[in-house]
Amino acid sequence: MINEFKNFLNILNNHELWLTMARSKLRIRYLRTKLGPIWEIFGTCTLLLCIGFIWSKLWKEDFINFFPYLFFGYIIWKTIVSVVNEATMLFSEIYKNLLENVYIHPFTLCIGIVCKNFIVLIGFIICSFLILIFTKKFFLLSTIFVIIFLFLFFISAISLTLLLATLCLKFRDMQHAINVILSLVFFFTPVIWNANQLSEVNKKILVDTNIVYHYIEFFRSSLLFGHPETKNFLVVLISTLILLISSLYVSKKFSRKLTLWLI
Amino acid sequence: MKIKVEELNLTYPITPGESFLKKKGLIETFIDKFKKNKKKKIKINPENKHAKINALKNINFQLEEGDKLGLVGLNGSGKSTLLKCLSGILDPDLGSKIIINGSYLPIINPINFSEQEDTVLNNLILIAQIFGFKFNYVKENADLILNFCELTEYSNYPFQTLSTGMRFKLIFSICFLLKRDNYFIDEFLTTGDEKFQNKGFKLINEEMSDSTIVLCSHSQEIIKKFCNKILVLNKGEQVFFGNTQKGLECFNAIINNNLK
Numbered sequence: 001m002i003n004e005f006k007n008f009l010n011i012l013n014n015h016e017l018w019l020t021m022a023r024s025k026l027r028i029r030y031l032r033t034k035l036g037p038i039w040e041i042f043g044t045c046t047l048l049l050c051i052g053f054i055w056s057k058l059w060k061e062d063f064i065n066f067f068p069y070l071f072f073g074y075i076i077w078k079t080i081v082s083v084v085n086e087a088t089m090l091f092s093e094i095y096k097n098l099l100e101n102v103y104i105h106p107f108t109l110c111i112g113i114v115c116k117n118f119i120v121l122i123g124f125i126i127c128s129f130l131i132l133i134f135t136k137k138f139f140l141l142s143t144i145f146v147i148i149f150l151f152l153f154f155i156s157a158i159s160l161t162l163l164l165a166t167l168c169l170k171f172r173d174m175q176h177a178i179n180v181i182l183s184l185v186f187f188f189t190p191v192i193w194n195a196n197q198l199s200e201v202n203k204k205i206l207v208d209t210n211i212v213y214h215y216i217e218f219f220r221s222s223l224l225f226g227h228p229e230t231k232n233f234l235v236v237l238i239s240t241l242i243l244l245i246s247s248l249y250v251s252k253k254f255s256r257k258l259t260l261w262l263i
Numbered sequence: 264m265k266i267k268v269e270e271l272n273l274t275y276p277i278t279p280g281e282s283f284l285k286k287k288g289l290i291e292t293f294i295d296k297f298k299k300n301k302k303k304k305i306k307i308n309p310e311n312k313h314a315k316i317n318a319l320k321n322i323n324f325q326l327e328e329g330d331k332l333g334l335v336g337l338n339g340s341g342k343s344t345l346l347k348c349l350s351g352i353l354d355p356d357l358g359s360k361i362i363i364n365g366s367y368l369p370i371i372n373p374i375n376f377s378e379q380e381d382t383v384l385n386n387l388i389l390i391a392q393i394f395g396f397k398f399n400y401v402k403e404n405a406d407l408i409l410n411f412c413e414l415t416e417y418s419n420y421p422f423q424t425l426s427t428g429m430r431f432k433l434i435f436s437i438c439f440l441l442k443r444d445n446y447f448i449d450e451f452l453t454t455g456d457e458k459f460q461n462k463g464f465k466l467i468n469e470e471m472s473d474s475t476i477v478l479c480s481h482s483q484e485i486i487k488k489f490c491n492k493i494l495v496l497n498k499g500e501q502v503f504f505g506n507t508q509k510g511l512e513c514f515n516a517i518i519n520n521n522l523k
Contacts, residue, residue, distance in 0.1 A: 016392060016397065016398040017392045017393070020388060020389055020392050020398065021389070024378050024381055024385060024389050025378075027381060027385070028378055028380050028381055031380055031381075095376075097372070097375035097376045098375075098376040098393070099352075100352070100372075100375075101352065101369070101371045101372045101373065101375055101376060102350070102352065102369055102371070102373075102376065102393060102394070103350055103351040103352050103369070104393065256354040257354065259347075259352055259353055259354075260275045260276065260353070260354075263275065
């Protein structure tokens with residue numbers, strides 16, 4: 001396990017290959033467009049402005065307060081969805097040819113695809129800071145917590161990608177099952193609605209047990225209030241550790257078997 | 264000794280095409296939980312058992328520095344599988360021994376992992392990095408590679424606009440201009456035009472004389488021209504290892520036997 005961890009750190013350290021792979025995937029996604037990944041940011045901002053306007057009226061909330069809440073939550077949710085969706089196809093479709101014809105450690109492929117999503121997320125985070133400056137709610141401490149969050153979220157995303165990609169390669173039904181689960185999680189997670197709208201009992205059952213919520217809330221409270229709640233911080237930290245240890249175990253046990261599962 | 268293979272065996276399972284849910288998997292495990300105390304009928308269904316294939320059986324050979332080994336055999340004899348085992352893509356069975364001294368480069372369908380819509384230059388950088396070469400080293404040698412394969416003017420074209428032959432030239436140039444100690448090549452050297460093939464063979468003979476190459480090919484001409492040793496495979500078993508001429512006679516005997 002320690003060797004596997006050293007291996008993981010080595011792959012992270014040799015950033016040239018996974019960065020090239022991430023940039024290549026991103027380039028192809030926005031091929032022949034002038035704005036490139038800015039389209040993603042522009043599209044999401046437009047959508048959230050419209051949703052924010054209507055929902056703030058529906059829930060009788062101030063748009064200036066509601067829009068940042070919606071924006072900060074939605075961009076993390078969007079990244080989670082993108083990471084999970086790509087993880088379900090990573091070994092079985094996206095890098096099938098590569099795994100069949102050259103030995104490359106699965107972590108390299110996972111880091112590459114997560115890095116691609118994080119490049120877009122960083123664009124969104126720059127927008128988030130602009131929103132904070134515009135609404136005069138900027139806390140300097142936020143920056144430190146956002147950096148801590150990004151680090152933990154990056155490690156979690158890589159580990160989750162490896163776990164899901166391996167699972168979906170072995171059991172092909174999982175890809176479809178995960179898509180169904182994701183859409184359910186969206187409705188149960190306070191991304192576009194506020195957790196305080198629930199009663200205390202419901203909040204404990206539906207929200208506090210939802211790990212995705214803690215990731216979103218860590219980021220959102222860091223930006224909105226300058227720091228996350230201790231509970232959010234601990235859940236994210238412990239989840240990251242559990243995901244990392246599980247992915248190291250799976251990598252040690254199954255990384256050499258992936259090619260056989262492709263046949 | 265550059266490459267040593269001892270008692271190499273490979274068995275791999277063939278996953279049935281049916282759904283995981285239908286197999287002894289989620290649903291049955293779930294139902295079994297509730298049927299814990301009930302008497303179970305024992306069903307024996309041989310189709311449920313995972314089929315296994317003995318793709319390679321007891322392969323043994325040793326290559327010295329500069330050896331060029333030709334791998335020959337009929338379709339399904341295990342040539343590509345052996346190359347994949349040497350390259351670390353497939354994990355052989357316990358007890359198998361593969362020793363490779365120095366760096367190595369597997370050239371097995373490299374065109375398949377290119378990004379078709381990206382430019383030729385970006386693909387050059389991506390493929391070379393996947394092969395394990397450092398970014399700066401690849402960047403420094405990019406012009407040399409594009410010049411050698413006569414594709415300098417196409418460097419900003421999408422990779423998919425290149426013909427099969429042009430793609431072959433690019434991959435060939437990446438592999439042999441950025442050097443490695445050992446090469447494992449699958450059905451690769453026969454794709455380009457004759458002019459480039461001659462240029463390529465000249466490069467390999469002059470610059471790669473120290474490199475150990477394992478080449479898998481159906482072309483006896485290429486094997487004769489290129490290899491000093493031969494390994495004949497038949498249904499995953501090693502039939503012959505040694506001199507090229509005798510090996511080709513043995514391979515022809517297998518072909519004739521099959522024709523009868």
